[in-house]
Amino acid sequence: MRVSILGAGAIAYGLAAYLAEAGHDPMLWSPSGARTKALATGELLKATGAIEATVPVRVAKDCEDAIADADAVMIALPANGHKKVMDAAAPYLREGMPVIISSHSSFGALHLSRLLAERKISLPIVVWGTTLVTGRQLGPIEIHVGNIRQKLDIATLPFTAMGEGFELCTTLFGDRFVKRDGLLAIALSNLNPQNHLGIALFNLTRMEKGEQWSQGGNVTPAVGRFIEALDAERLAIAAHFGIAVRTVKEHFSLSFHVPMDTVSNMNQELDRQGRGGFGPTTIESRYILEDVPFGLLPTVLLGKISGTPAILHEAGIAIFSAALGRDLKEDNDVLPQLGIEGMAKANLENLCRNGF
Numbered sequence: 001m002r003v004s005i006l007g008a009g010a011i012a013y014g015l016a017a018y019l020a021e022a023g024h025d026p027m028l029w030s031p032s033g034a035r036t037k038a039l040a041t042g043e044l045l046k047a048t049g050a051i052e053a054t055v056p057v058r059v060a061k062d063c064e065d066a067i068a069d070a071d072a073v074m075i076a077l078p079a080n081g082h083k084k085v086m087d088a089a090a091p092y093l094r095e096g097m098p099v100i101i102s103s104h105s106s107f108g109a110l111h112l113s114r115l116l117a118e119r120k121i122s123l124p125i126v127v128w129g130t131t132l133v134t135g136r137q138l139g140p141i142e143i144h145v146g147n148i149r150q151k152l153d154i155a156t157l158p159f160t161a162m163g164e165g166f167e168l169c170t171t172l173f174g175d176r177f178v179k180r181d182g183l184l185a186i187a188l189s190n191l192n193p194q195n196h197l198g199i200a201l202f203n204l205t206r207m208e209k210g211e212q213w214s215q216g217g218n219v220t221p222a223v224g225r226f227i228e229a230l231d232a233e234r235l236a237i238a239a240h241f242g243i244a245v246r247t248v249k250e251h252f253s254l255s256f257h258v259p260m261d262t263v264s265n266m267n268q269e270l271d272r273q274g275r276g277g278f279g280p281t282t283i284e285s286r287y288i289l290e291d292v293p294f295g296l297l298p299t300v301l302l303g304k305i306s307g308t309p310a311i312l313h314e315a316g317i318a319i320f321s322a323a324l325g326r327d328l329k330e331d332n333d334v335l336p337q338l339g340i341e342g343m344a345k346a347n348l349e350n351l352c353r354n355g356f
Helices: 010-021 063-068 079-092 108-118 159-173 183-187 192-201 204-209 221-241 248-256 263-272 291-306 311-324 345-354
Strands: 002-006 025-029 045-049 053-055 072-075 099-101 125-128 133-139 142-148 152-157 177-179
Touching: 002 010, 002 063, 002 079, 010 025, 010 045, 010 053, 010 133, 010 142, 025 063, 063 079, 072 079, 079 108, 079 291, 099 108, 099 159, 108 125, 108 152, 125 159, 125 183, 152 159, 152 183, 159 177, 183 345, 192 204, 192 221, 192 291, 192 311, 221 248, 221 263, 221 291, 221 311, 248 263, 291 311, 291 345
Parallel strands: 002 025, 002 072, 045 142, 072 099, 099 125, 152 177
Antiparallel strands: 045 053, 125 152, 133 142
């Protein structure tokens, strides 16, 4: 299948390598064009780690070119770039053309749904609870894939497109997808923001000093307990909405293939195996700039709507805003336009089921 990936970071490169190795035809579009210059000249993409392959990847000259002949479109870049890319893509999407958001954050699917409704276009929007791969770019034509997740939560907007979305993702990426009960469940299934809050908060000086430090190794018992407490807030909100979501312990076990244990012990095991990874080396990290406004903030809003306050999540927003000297909530360019804050629970549930 021809799959156009809107984005050119580590996740986009990892997805392109996976798809090409599986016999599909991926195309990358970089909004700036900077990262894909070498690939655009015909250089091959080299993947190492969990994917060992050297493959050709097509590069689109612009967003229209990326979408023109695609069988499916993927949005794969940090959440603070989702709105810009959705705004660029919406005029060219065709009736019935599936769009996969990897990974979904901050009700971005609703923003895309509204753009399409204005054009009177209907298509399945597939949302993932997290990314398929983890990794880091080693250069303009090289990606190191750290991990390929065994299980991945999935839902669609509208919910009636679930069968089609599940079949598409299975065709492209194999038998690893777990159906969840709609967009609202996926909104409460992205665990990266809460986990990164714990990791970054308790290692903030390491980040600011630019130290090299083991991420898994520094999820000590105290940090692990804090992450588990954050998880308890998220699970309480999900229970109020009557939806089933994965626990943080299940997430670490299924994502990184370690035995179920405490969050700290599982991370320590990853560190012992040499798979603990390295933490951010700057305070200007996506762990803060992306995950606070686009991850923690939506959970806080859902807590307010459900009457189940996410006190630790809200404190995390305030603490990081104070540390960076600005209100990080203001960075979210999606939620204010959707009017979710103050929305009645039933209205939100209907919107997350059917879209605009």
